[in-house]
Amino acid sequence: MASPKLCRRTQLKTYLPTKFIVERDQDRCIQCGVCIRQCGWGVHELDEEDGVVRSHDELCRACHRCVSFCPTGALNIRENTLSYRRNANWRGEVIEDILRQAESGGILLTGMGNDKEYPIYWDHLLLNASQVTNPSIDPLREPMELRTYLGAKPDRLEVDPRTLEVKTPLSSQVGLEVPIMFSAMSFGAISFNVHEALARAATEAGTLYNTGEGGLDRRLYGYGDHTIVQVASGRFGVHQDYLDVGRAIEIKIGQGAKPGIGGHLPGEKVSADVAATRMIPRGTDALSPAPHHDIYSIEDLAQLIYALKEATNYSKPVGVKIAAVHNAAAIASGVVRAGADYVALDGLRGATGAAPKVIRDNVGIPIELALASVDRRLRQEGIRNRASIVVGGGIRNSGDVIKAIALGADVVYIATAALIAIGCHVCQSCHTGRCSWGISTTDPYLAKRINPDIATRRLVNLLRGWSLEIKEMLGGMGINALESLRGNRLHLRAVGLTEAEMNILGVRPAGS
Amino acid sequence: MFDNQMRANPYGDDKVMAACSIFGMIDTSGKRVGGQGVIRAIANMHDRSNGLGGGFGIYGLYPELSEQYALHVMYGDRASQRAVEEYLRESFDVVHEEEIPCRRQARVHKPPLLRRYFVDVGSHAAFGQGDDDYVVQRVMEINGGSHDAFVFSSGKDMGVFKGVGYPEDVADFFRLDEYQGYLWTAHGRFPTNSQAWWGGAHPFSLLDLTVVHNGEISSYGSNKAYLEMYDYQCTLQTDTEVIAYALDLLLRRHRLPIELAAKVLAAPLWSEIDRLEPRERALYIALRQTYGSLLMNGPFTIIVARQGEMIGLTDRIRLRPLTAAIKDDLFFLSSEESAIRLISPDLDRVWTPLGGEPLVARVRSREAAGLEEALVA
Numbered sequence: 001m002a003s004p005k006l007c008r009r010t011q012l013k014t015y016l017p018t019k020f021i022v023e024r025d026q027d028r029c030i031q032c033g034v035c036i037r038q039c040g041w042g043v044h045e046l047d048e049e050d051g052v053v054r055s056h057d058e059l060c061r062a063c064h065r066c067v068s069f070c071p072t073g074a075l076n077i078r079e080n081t082l083s084y085r086r087n088a089n090w091r092g093e094v095i096e097d098i099l100r101q102a103e104s105g106g107i108l109l110t111g112m113g114n115d116k117e118y119p120i121y122w123d124h125l126l127l128n129a130s131q132v133t134n135p136s137i138d139p140l141r142e143p144m145e146l147r148t149y150l151g152a153k154p155d156r157l158e159v160d161p162r163t164l165e166v167k168t169p170l171s172s173q174v175g176l177e178v179p180i181m182f183s184a185m186s187f188g189a190i191s192f193n194v195h196e197a198l199a200r201a202a203t204e205a206g207t208l209y210n211t212g213e214g215g216l217d218r219r220l221y222g223y224g225d226h227t228i229v230q231v232a233s234g235r236f237g238v239h240q241d242y243l244d245v246g247r248a249i250e251i252k253i254g255q256g257a258k259p260g261i262g263g264h265l266p267g268e269k270v271s272a273d274v275a276a277t278r279m280i281p282r283g284t285d286a287l288s289p290a291p292h293h294d295i296y297s298i299e300d301l302a303q304l305i306y307a308l309k310e311a312t313n314y315s316k317p318v319g320v321k322i323a324a325v326h327n328a329a330a331i332a333s334g335v336v337r338a339g340a341d342y343v344a345l346d347g348l349r350g351a352t353g354a355a356p357k358v359i360r361d362n363v364g365i366p367i368e369l370a371l372a373s374v375d376r377r378l379r380q381e382g383i384r385n386r387a388s389i390v391v392g393g394g395i396r397n398s399g400d401v402i403k404a405i406a407l408g409a410d411v412v413y414i415a416t417a418a419l420i421a422i423g424c425h426v427c428q429s430c431h432t433g434r435c436s437w438g439i440s441t442t443d444p445y446l447a448k449r450i451n452p453d454i455a456t457r458r459l460v461n462l463l464r465g466w467s468l469e470i471k472e473m474l475g476g477m478g479i480n481a482l483e484s485l486r487g488n489r490l491h492l493r494a495v496g497l498t499e500a501e502m503n504i505l506g507v508r509p510a511g512s
Numbered sequence: 513m514f515d516n517q518m519r520a521n522p523y524g525d526d527k528v529m530a531a532c533s534i535f536g537m538i539d540t541s542g543k544r545v546g547g548q549g550v551i552r553a554i555a556n557m558h559d560r561s562n563g564l565g566g567g568f569g570i571y572g573l574y575p576e577l578s579e580q581y582a583l584h585v586m587y588g589d590r591a592s593q594r595a596v597e598e599y600l601r602e603s604f605d606v607v608h609e610e611e612i613p614c615r616r617q618a619r620v621h622k623p624p625l626l627r628r629y630f631v632d633v634g635s636h637a638a639f640g641q642g643d644d645d646y647v648v649q650r651v652m653e654i655n656g657g658s659h660d661a662f663v664f665s666s667g668k669d670m671g672v673f674k675g676v677g678y679p680e681d682v683a684d685f686f687r688l689d690e691y692q693g694y695l696w697t698a699h700g701r702f703p704t705n706s707q708a709w710w711g712g713a714h715p716f717s718l719l720d721l722t723v724v725h726n727g728e729i730s731s732y733g734s735n736k737a738y739l740e741m742y743d744y745q746c747t748l749q750t751d752t753e754v755i756a757y758a759l760d761l762l763l764r765r766h767r768l769p770i771e772l773a774a775k776v777l778a779a780p781l782w783s784e785i786d787r788l789e790p791r792e793r794a795l796y797i798a799l800r801q802t803y804g805s806l807l808m809n810g811p812f813t814i815i816v817a818r819q820g821e822m823i824g825l826t827d828r829i830r831l832r833p834l835t836a837a838i839k840d841d842l843f844f845l846s847s848e849e850s851a852i853r854l855i856s857p858d859l860d861r862v863w864t865p866l867g868g869e870p871l872v873a874r875v876r877s878r879e880a881a882g883l884e885e886a887l888v889a
Contacts, residue, residue, distance in 0.1 A: 059640070060827065130730065130810075133704060133728050134728035134730060134810050134811050135811060135831055136833075137829070142829055143781050143829070145781065145782055147782045149801050151801075153801055153802050154802055156765075156766045157766065157768070157798055157799060157802040157803065158766075158767075159768060159769070159772060161767075161769050161794070162767075164772075164791075164792075164795055165791070165795075166794060166795055166798045168802075170798055170801070173801060247790070273564075379737055379740065379741055382741045382742075383740070384737075385742060385802075385805075387740070452645070465691055477730055478728075478730035478809070478810045478811070479730045479731060479808060479809045479810065480809060480828075480829065481804075481807055483729065483734070483800075483804035483805060483807055483809075484731030484734050484807050484809035485731075485734065485735055486804075486805065486871075487733065487737045487738075487805070488731060488732070488733030488734040488737070489733055490526040490732060490733035491730075491733065508526075
C-alpha cells in the first residue's frame, strides 16, 4: 500500500529509509478513525476497499499523538532498526542527511534543541545535604523561600540613619515567586492557545513568560504584568503599546539553537492573526536578520538598551539574551556594562521552532560552562550585582534548576520542558508547521487542540511540582532562602569530569 | 613558606566547621569590671567545647593607650617575629610594645610567641586613605603573608585573647583575671575539622569589631563570593571570618546602622516583609534585594561587639540557642541561662529572643535598644 515517496521540492524519488514503524493491533483497532484525524502528517489512512485503517510508516515522526488518543490502545510506534554496515564515521544519521540533501538541494532544517551526545554537565554534578553539624530544614514545617528579584542591584544601599529612608536610587525589579520563567517562543512559531496558556500559567505561578520575537496579540495584554516583551532583529510587533504593556523588555541578540543566525517564519505559518501581531502582510515570510542592523558593536547595544529604557521611562528592567558561545564571559561583561538589567544565556541545547540542523548541532557551548564562566567573570570584575543572570537551554527538571542556581544563575528559562508539559513529545518537527499536538502550528484545525484551560493547569502543576522539589533540596542543604544558594558552588561536587572542566565550573571533585 | 590558610584549614575542606559556647556581658554604665565573672560563666559551659579553642574579647581594656591601635600578634618562631617587627616599624609609629603577660604553667596547648604593639598610623597612610583602611590592609598583608605570624587583634582600647585550650584555661594563661573592661565576650570552641591552631580560635576580629559565633553557615559559598567582590580575602575559611567581614562591609564601609545590618544577616521572611507598612516594606525589600547574598543561612548565634555596643543575634529560625538577661546596668547574652545565673543569680529579667531578632545594648544609653521590641513579642 506504500505509495512512492517523493521529495516535495524536486520530485525525486527518495532513497531514505522509513524511520518509524507504526504497529497496529488489528484485534484492538475498531476503525474509529481517531488516529486518522489526529495525525498532522497523514500517516493513518482508511483503506476504503477493505474498511481497514492502515499506516504510511514513512511519514511518521514519532510524536505519539495517535498512540495517546487511540481509545483502545491499539497503536505503538517503534524505531525502524534497519541496520547499516557498522561504521563509526558513516553512521545512519550521516548517511540519511546526505540522502535528504541530495534530494532537496537545500539547507537541512530541524526543530527543538541539539540532540547529540555532548556532555550534559548537570548529570556530572551532585548536590550536598546537611548531616549532624547543621540541621537540615523540613519545608513542610519551616518557611522556605524561593522569591527572586530580576533586575540590577546597587553596589551598596545608603539609608538615612534617622528616618531609615532609602537614599540609593533603585532600578526597577521584578519579583518572581519561583526562579523559573518560560523562555521566548513567538506567536507564529507556536499557536495562540499556547501563548495564552503560558501567559495565564505565568500569572498564576507568579513568574514571567516571554513573547519571543513575534509581538503580542492584544487579547493577551491583560497578562502584561507577567510578560517579557522581546525586541529582536526583525522588530516584529514592536510598538509603544507593546513596550508599555510588558513587565520587562528583552533584547534578543542570539539563540542557543542557532547562534549567529537569524530567524525565518515561513509564510504558510503567517495567518491573519500572526500577520496582524507581527505587523507584516499575511502569508509573507517573516525574516529576522542575523544581526540587529543597528547593533554592530557593544556601544550600539548600549544605545538600544537606553532607547528602550527612555521609551518606557525607566519603569522596567531591560535584559539582553545572548547565545552561549566561546567568549560568553567577555560578551556578558560588556552587556552588563552597557546597562542591561539582566543577561539571559541560552545554551547549546536550547530549542527552536526551526533552525538549520548543522547550526543547531555544531554551534555554541553547553550552558553549564557558559554560566559558570559568566558568573565568575562578573564577580571578578565586581559587577555581578549589577545584572541578574538567567540561563536556559535544556533545563529538564528541578535538579537542573537548583544546580544552575548553585552555579550562579538567578533564574532559569524553560521552554522545551514547558511544551512537554502540554503534550510535546520532542519529535523535532516544529519547523514543518504540522504539529499534531497543536503546539508549533498556526493551522486552526491543529492549533485548537491546545485547550488553554487544561494547558494552563498542566504548566502550573509543573512549576508547583518543581518548586516543591527545590524546597526539599534546599532544606536538605540547611538553606531556607534561594539567595543563599546562588553562586554557592560549595554545595556542588563533580563526578567524572576532567580537572579543566572542574576548574571552569568552579567545583571540587566528589570526595574532596 | 608559611600559610595561615593551610593551618586554619589543614584538610582543605570547603570551610572550617565548629560548634560552641558563647557568652557576653556589657556594663551599660560604662563601668569597667574584672573578668572573674565572665570566666566562671564560660567555664560553666565547659561541655559545649572540646579543648580546641577558647577566647575572649575585652573593651575598655587599655585606657592609658586608648588612642593607639593595639596589635596582638602571635609568632611561630623568632625569625618571623624579627621580620614582622621590622615591617611594623616601617609601617607604623610604634608607641609601645611588650610581651603579652602569660602564666606559663596554664593548661594550654603549645603557646606561640605572643606580643602586643600600640601603634599610630601617623603619616604612613596613602593620600586619601583612612587610618582604619590602612590598618586593615596591613593586617591582611601580615596574615596572608609568608611568615609564621598572625595578627589576632587590631582595634583601639580593646583586645582579643585566644588560644588552644578550654576557655577557662586560656583565661588562666593570659591572666585575664587581672584585666578590666566594660564589655566582655567569651567563646569555647568545638571544631570538627581543624587542627589546634591559636589563630583559629574565637573571637575573630577586624579593627575593634569582634565576633564570637556558634553555628554553621550553609550559605558560606554565596557569602564568600559576594565579599570577594569587595576585596575581602577569606583566608581562614571559617563562618566567623565571613560574618566579621560582612559586618565590616555593612557597618564601617556602607555605614548601615547595626540594627539594619542585623536584618541583612538574619533577613525577615518575605511573608513578614509583605505585611509591613509601605515605607518599612520598601526599606526591607531594598535591603534584601541589595544584600541577599549576605543573608547568613543555617544555624547560628553570634555575639558581635565593637566600641560601646554589643549585639546578640540568632539565625531567623533560631536553630542555635541564645538567652538574654538584665541585672541593673549589666546586660548578658549566653548560650545557656545557667551560665548567667551562676554569676548573677538574682536577675531583673531573663528571656529568649525571637529568631533573627537583634538585641543591641549600648553604653550610656542605659537602655538596650531593641529590648522593647522583644518585650512586646
